[in-house]
Structure formats: structure tokens, C-alpha cells
Amino acid sequence: MNKVKVNHIKKAIEEDIVRNISILETDELSKDCLIVKPANKWIEEAKKRPIPNMLFSELWYEGELSILYADTNVGKSILAVQIGESVSSGIPIDSFKLEAKAQRVLYLDFELSDKQFEKRYSNEFTNHYQFHPNFFRAEINPLAKIPKDFKNMEEYLCSQLGTLIVKYQAEVVIVDNLTFLNNDSEKAKYALELMKQLKRITKECHTSILVLAHTPKRDESKPISMNDLAGSKMLINFCDSAFALGFSQHEPSHRYIKQIKQRNTEHIYHVNNVIICCLEKQQNFLQFRFLYYDSEINHLRNPSKTDLEERDDQMKGMIQEGMSNVKIGEALGISEAAVRKRRKILGI
Incomplete structure (x- = not known):
């Protein structure tokens, strides 16, 4: 056996030993509440992982648990499906950024029936829009029985999510919406547990998750803030990013997108630089179309x-x-x- 081959085998054995030691250390650490390592080791390990790419401009990055929230009928689901189709096809929404490659998207739809979904993405039930094969939609099985090990459907769904991610090789999950997953989401203790479970899934499955949520009735003369999100303190604390949708009070067909929380970027789409869009249906696809940037103040109800x-x-x-x-x-x-x-x- 020549020297080059011996050195190659030796190097492979050393790498295997290091890898096995790392696995053993990880298994040991997983039993503890806190993981402690030298700061430099954290950086060295982080350097080996890829830099997160944008999924929807600076509003949502890979690996993040993000929240999109708005009042009823503003268009959360419409925007979420549009984002999902963009990510699944690898084609950015016009005037928005998409750095990530095409990825499999799992859309959990607890809002629309299949017939309502069909109508939204067709021309009056004809000429149906063809979604990218990477886009998967799921809805509740009305015949499903909750196993005795689970207290309710919400708990059962959270446990099933990890299995679905593996089965369909999903890299992105969109949950529409939080209210269904937990009817008590306005109560901090339930919101905390729910966000912890979703956060755990992003880490264990290396998945990006976007959760849609409703806002309680708000004063439309004031800018949208994190306080408008139901159960805001706990939900905002456990998500990596958050953005909101608002009605333009002076142009009924217009909506605006506002950045609420961010960790991977600067605060770009703030009160003085929200994204103004209009809702339109091009033949068979209902979507948001970018118009311009503006101050949120110009789209609020005039205060008395x-x-x-x-x-x-x-x-x-x-x-x-x-x-x-x-x-x-x-x-x-x-x-x-x-x-x-x-x-x-x-x-x-």
C-alpha cells in the first residue's frame, strides 16, 4: 500500500472520529437545558452553515420563524400563497427579492375549502392556474380521529408537522392561520407553547416557517405596531421576524406591507417607508402588485x-x-x- 493511500485512509479515519465525537457531544448536550460552548466555537460551527437567503425581500429569510398578521379580509392568505408559489418556483415576485433556490413548500390551509381555493385561482372555475409542482397544499381531514395521546386537534397537528415535512421533503412551511392552530392564541400561556413548538421544528427540521395571524380590532388612525398582534408579547418574542398588512384608508384597493421585527437585516420597511401594493387578478391568479414606497401616515384614517x-x-x-x-x-x-x-x- 503506497504512502499516499495510507495518508488518505488515516485522514478519513481522523475525520470519522471527530464526527462521532461531535455526535456524542450533541447527544449529551441535548439532555441539558442550556448548551454552553466557547464563543469562538459557536462562530466556527456557524461558519460551516450557509448564510440565510431572502425568501421575501428583507421581510423573511431562510431558517426563520416569521409571522404575517393583519385584520380580516386584508389579504393575508392571498399574499402568503403568492409568496409560497414564488419560493416553490424560484421566481421572485415582481419588485421583491428572492435569493433562495426553488424549494418545496407545504401550505397548511385552515381557511379555505378546496372549492374556495379553486375559485380564487381560476377564472370563474375555468382556465385554472397551474401551481409549481413544488407547491403542496394541505387541509384538515374531517374524518381524522385524534389519538388518545393528544389533548386536542391542535396538539395532534403540531406533532404531525414534523412527519409531513420529512414525507414531502418540505423546506418551507406556511401555516394559515394561527387562530385555527390554537383558539386560545390571545392567551399568553398557549401562545408561548405554540411558538416554542414551531421554533423547535425550524431547528430540528431546518425549515423556514411563516405563520399567519389575525389582529383584534385596532384604531386605524394609528400606525400598525407589534401591540396589534393577538398575544403579541409572547408571539413576537419567539419569532425571528414579523411583518404586517394594512388597509389604505384613502384608496380602498390599496394595501401596505410594514416590517415589524427583524434579526437578519436593518429595519427597512418602517413607518416612513412601507410597501404600497394593490390587489389584482390577472386572469386566474389573485395577487399583490407592487406600486411604490410611502409613509404609513398617508394611509391612516384621519384622527379626530x-x-x-x-x-x-x-x-x-x-x-x-x-x-x-x-x-x-x-x-x-x-x-x-x-x-x-x-x-x-x-x-x-
Whole structure:
């Protein structure tokens, strides 16, 4: 046996030993609540994994658990299906970014029946839209019985999700919507458990998950904030990113997309730079079409004098407490510039 071949075998054995040691360490660590390693080791291990690519501009990246939320009938499901079809085909939505390769998408549809879905993606039940083969849709089996090991359908579904991801080789999962998965999602303790389960799935299955959620009735004269999301504190804490949809109060056919939380990028689509779109159906595909960027303020309901007076009183109280303009803006759901402008008008 020549020296080159011996060295090759030796190197392969060494690599195998290192790999087995790593597996043993991982198994041991998985039993503990916290995983502790030197900071440099964390970085070295992270360097071996690919940099997350954009799935929907800077709003959603690979490997993230993201939340899209809005009021009823704004178009959450329409946008979610459009994103799913984009990712499954590898073709970006016009004026939005898609860095990832084409991936298998599993869309859990708890909103529409198959007939309603057919109507939305056809021309009055004719000339049906042809989705990419990578796009899979699932709905509840009405004949399914909940095994005794599970308390309810929601718990059973979460346990099945990992199996479905493996079976259909899904890299992206879209859940439409959170209200079905847990009818008590407005209660923090249930929302916390649900988000923990979904977060665990993103890690264990190396999957990107987008969850759709409703907002309770909100004041449409104020900018959308994380406080508008039902069960917001727990849900926002456990997701990696979040974005919201809003109605334009001055142009009924227009919607806007606003970035609420981000970890892989800067805050780009904020109150002064939301994405304005319109809803349109091109033959057999209902979709969002990009129009322009604008300030969210231009699309809110004009507040009454009473609304302004109430906000002014709140602002005065916060100023007396020594809060900064930035903190006041966050509390009132307006920009820091709007706080400065209002303070100048009021002479405070």
C-alpha cells in the first residue's frame, strides 16, 4: 500500500472520529437545558452553515420563524400563497427579492375549502392556474380521529408537522392561520407553547416557517405596531421576524406591507417607508402588485380632534416622566420625527 493511500485512509479515519465525537457531544448536550460552548466555537460551527437567503425581500429569510398578521379580509392568505408559489418556483415576485433556490413548500390551509381555493385561482372555475409542482397544499381531514395521546386537534397537528415535512421533503412551511392552530392564541400561556413548538421544528427540521395571524380590532388612525398582534408579547418574542398588512384608508384597493421585527437585516420597511401594493387578478391568479414606497401616515384614517387631544395628553405625561422622543414615539406608535413636530406645535 503506497504512502499516499495510507495518508488518505488515516485522514478519513481522523475525520470519522471527530464526527462521532461531535455526535456524542450533541447527544449529551441535548439532555441539558442550556448548551454552553466557547464563543469562538459557536462562530466556527456557524461558519460551516450557509448564510440565510431572502425568501421575501428583507421581510423573511431562510431558517426563520416569521409571522404575517393583519385584520380580516386584508389579504393575508392571498399574499402568503403568492409568496409560497414564488419560493416553490424560484421566481421572485415582481419588485421583491428572492435569493433562495426553488424549494418545496407545504401550505397548511385552515381557511379555505378546496372549492374556495379553486375559485380564487381560476377564472370563474375555468382556465385554472397551474401551481409549481413544488407547491403542496394541505387541509384538515374531517374524518381524522385524534389519538388518545393528544389533548386536542391542535396538539395532534403540531406533532404531525414534523412527519409531513420529512414525507414531502418540505423546506418551507406556511401555516394559515394561527387562530385555527390554537383558539386560545390571545392567551399568553398557549401562545408561548405554540411558538416554542414551531421554533423547535425550524431547528430540528431546518425549515423556514411563516405563520399567519389575525389582529383584534385596532384604531386605524394609528400606525400598525407589534401591540396589534393577538398575544403579541409572547408571539413576537419567539419569532425571528414579523411583518404586517394594512388597509389604505384613502384608496380602498390599496394595501401596505410594514416590517415589524427583524434579526437578519436593518429595519427597512418602517413607518416612513412601507410597501404600497394593490390587489389584482390577472386572469386566474389573485395577487399583490407592487406600486411604490410611502409613509404609513398617508394611509391612516384621519384622527379626530378628540384623538389628537388624547394623544397630546399622553405625550405631555411622558415628557414629564423624562421619556425621550424615541421612547414616546414607540409608545404612541408614531415616528420620532412626528413627536418632535408635535412638541414644536404644542410648545413643549
